[in-house]
Amino acid sequence: MNFMQAVQVCLSKYVDFSGRARRSEFWWFSLFQFIVAIVASFLGDIVASIAGLALLLPALAVGARRLHDIGKSGWLQLIVLIPLLGILVLIYFWVQPGATESNAHGEVTA
Template sequence: MDWYLKVLKNYVGFSGRARRKEYWMFTLFNLIVSIVLMLIDGAMGSMNEGGFGLLSGLYSLAVLLPSLAVSFRRLHDIDKSAWWLLIALVPFVGAIVLLVFMVMEGTRGENRFGPDPKSDEGGVPAMA
């Protein structure tokens, strides 16, 4: 839960780097909350024909910026520009390429986007 809240608090932090753990824990909690809200929407009868409900729609809008920010930082961790997110617009192949990028280990040490997020204050990689 701390990872989820950390991303929400840094909702406009598009610079820097995000570890795999930060990205995937945010994605997991985001998915769980979305499913719960969809179930509540279904029980309340606020779903439309497309499967979108009022609560889940509002939640999706609320986490759009934090989701983009953590995706930017995740790509920065593997030393890729955030422009690579646009590859998701390519049907099928784009999503696979983006998934591979998101599961790749980050660049060790400092890269052009900042210091290694796995490092301690002293610059020695922390045990993860």
């Protein structure tokens, strides 16, 4: 999956927390969020806030689908509430290769 495909899929599945997301989809969308945040910050605080809020739900959805791909619950994203350790654990999970067989969250996506 390339950059544009990942962004299109994530924005079209705006609040779809079911299914699975491959590593490339998650990380390309994360790059997109980072770029949008940088550009929006140059345009002002209000624009940056609106952009952040607009991308919050798709980011949570793709994060949950990414965790589903490795066989974990999307609710595990709440571990980020633990200072420092939480985000490190999430990054560890997000970089893991996806399950090669189907799991409770669906079939393997291409």
